[in-house]
Amino acid sequence: MSDATTIESAGAMLADPKAYTDEGRLHAGLTRLRATAPVSYVDVGDYAPFWAITKHADIMEIERANDIFTNSPRPVLVTREADEQQAAVGIRTLIHMDDPEHRDFRAIGANWFRPKAMRALKARADELAKQFVDKMVAAGPECDFVQQVAVNYPLYMIMSLLGVPEQDFASMLKWTQEMFGNDDDEFKRGDSKEEQMMALLEMFQYFTELTAARRANPTDDLGSAIANATINGEPLSDIETVSYYAIVAAAGHDTTSASISGGMHALIENPDQLAKLQADPGLMPLAVEEMIRWTTPVKEFMRTAQQDYDLRGVRIAAGDSVLLSYVSANRDEDIFDDPFTFDVTRDPNKHIAFGYGVHFCLGAALARMEVNSFFTELLPRLKSVELTGPAQHVATTFVGGLKHLPIRYELA
Template identity: 70%
Template sequence: MTTRTAHHAARALADPATYTDESALHAGLARLRAEAPVSWVDVPDYRPFWVISRHQDVMAIERANMTFTNWPRPVLFTEAADQLSEAGIIRTLIHMDDPQHRVVRAIAADWFGPKEMRAMRARIDELAHRFVDTMAAAGPECDFVREVAVNYPLYVILSLLGLPESDFPRMLTLTQELFGGDDAELQRGEALEDQTAALLDMFEYFNALTRARREHPTGDLASAIANARIDGEPLSDVETASYYAIIATAGHDTTSATIAGGLHALLQHPDQRERLRDDPGLLPSATEEMIRWVTPVKAFMRTAIVDTTVRGVPVAAGESLLLSYPSANRDEEIFVDPFRFDVGRSPNKHLAFGFGVHFCLGAALARLEVSSFFRELLPRLDAIEATGSAEYIATTFVGGLKHLPVRYSMRPRPGYPG
């Protein structure tokens, strides 16, 4: 039997608390890349898995989607949660492989394409104005995450779905309960049953939405999903609700984490903030650097369906692999000075949106939102500083900052009274 290399930094990735300390996390991942880039993890409550920490290997595995599949274990959850997932309680795009994945993904693909993004730009800019105004009105101090960053992307994605603004607070609570299930502050409860209840509450809402959109289509993304047909048949209730859920949650939490983490990076690197403010032409590269720096999706899982190797290490059929995106996005083999935040970084081959057939459906929308927000915010900031410690969500899947207290002074929007 081949000896499996284990490393304490790899074991730590099964602990949600690991992601609450960015400095320790990245120090551990750097050791992992240097000492055991393919490392075995076998810890209580989780099925064993390999940790893949090098950019080149993550890309190769994502590219080989017929060798390494999403199903049956797309996300690092406990063994009990894995069993619920395998029972079919939820069935999103991240749970699917080709050819089913390709067909189901196509239902919403055009809604995130160039034409729809051009149509959405006015709404995105309007909401950026609105939430920068909200920040100005809340001043001179606020918790940037709670009062601004979590709301702006939520309004964007739920507007695309076509949901009424009166429902947005409820959706915010549900999305945070789902992705904050490992965080004592955000979770509905500690038990798996509590987290499942949050998912079922969301599904109850979306099942009612499906019925409404099938009776009276309204030309929005929710209507497109509700009325989609594959081989002449509509999606099942689980498939339809799952589709809404992945768009509403992933389309919100990842972007809010990037905006909050992006501002935090600009606070920590005032020279880069001044550089970006003085040269708005850097916004596209700054957006990519914020996405790399934050890397909101911490990991996806893949399962080998045949015996294979990764970096010369034997991986048996049926074994799972964790693709560590924060590690890949600080890989010294790919990025020059990877621990330097550089708003002009080029090239920037980050993997925060994944790679290959599962490349993030909403990547273009996320880029638009981040760019629009900072295009509105930076010219209006006279001064800004942190007034307390930044706090991170405990997670093994999607996360970032949950608190960022700041003090600031802002000027009114040009053309508006102060």
């Protein structure tokens, strides 16, 4: 196979959901791209072409130039058909917006994720962590850690913040798994894009009803803040309101569950790191960052060039799309010593799993706190843990991580 063919196939992996289920193959291809073609053109299958950006420094450069590289009109990698369907529905989340509109909409939820708010939520995070570790004890000595623990702990956290009643949590989890897992045979709803779009539409219908209820009877939760928000004195449109709910509800728990399950998997596969962390709980903040780097739940975002731009001697033309491969950047040899080593003492840790710049993840502080609270509760009680079967990843090109992690354990 020629070098050009090898590079082309490595780039094509970024548009192959199943490539993300085989991390060895994926990272081998991304390592090859970083070394030989860090800015490479990908034209494959049902996707509009794009430039694959695989180096940490280049992604940071593009993120800083948010006036040149915009989120609109193509914020994530989906097929041409899905691009058209989302445009027809009119989805308008924070990831679809650019400044100044993005700045105004981001401000609606910003106060709920600032340090003062996080301090108030810490007790809830700790309480839920204890509940779910206790559930592990009751369910033991074996469980599917992803489906029985990791997906539910952050789900309860973000739904409580939004004010969604507990009887609706299961529906919210199902819709989220269907949306982010619409390339995964286990999670997708049907084989047609029309069937798969129904999960999004059902979630939108749910939040339309919640908006009406919060406007009629405001409450002290983030859901009410979104429902009653105004921009320049005008209330949000229906599609803007439900889009805001959807991004907070879906991204607010799916990404964190991926970090927790991926972190657990890494600790099992690296017992020396587990022992180190159990011996020195003061390492937990560093360990949390390493878990998030290691899993990188958000695999990519897309940007569109608004003018010609030269990157590493490659001309990106106005109108071209670029794919920012965070999963590649977080293994960049120029940034991380031994990037393929899971190290709970890694410091500094310049991962960009939360993005960078104006689009830095709104819920990053909450995600960090949840991962910290969970493992702070679990590890002092964990006497032993091992895999009882293969870890399985979600097929996705956007958000995802493990979908099954069968384990045997002993807990105090």
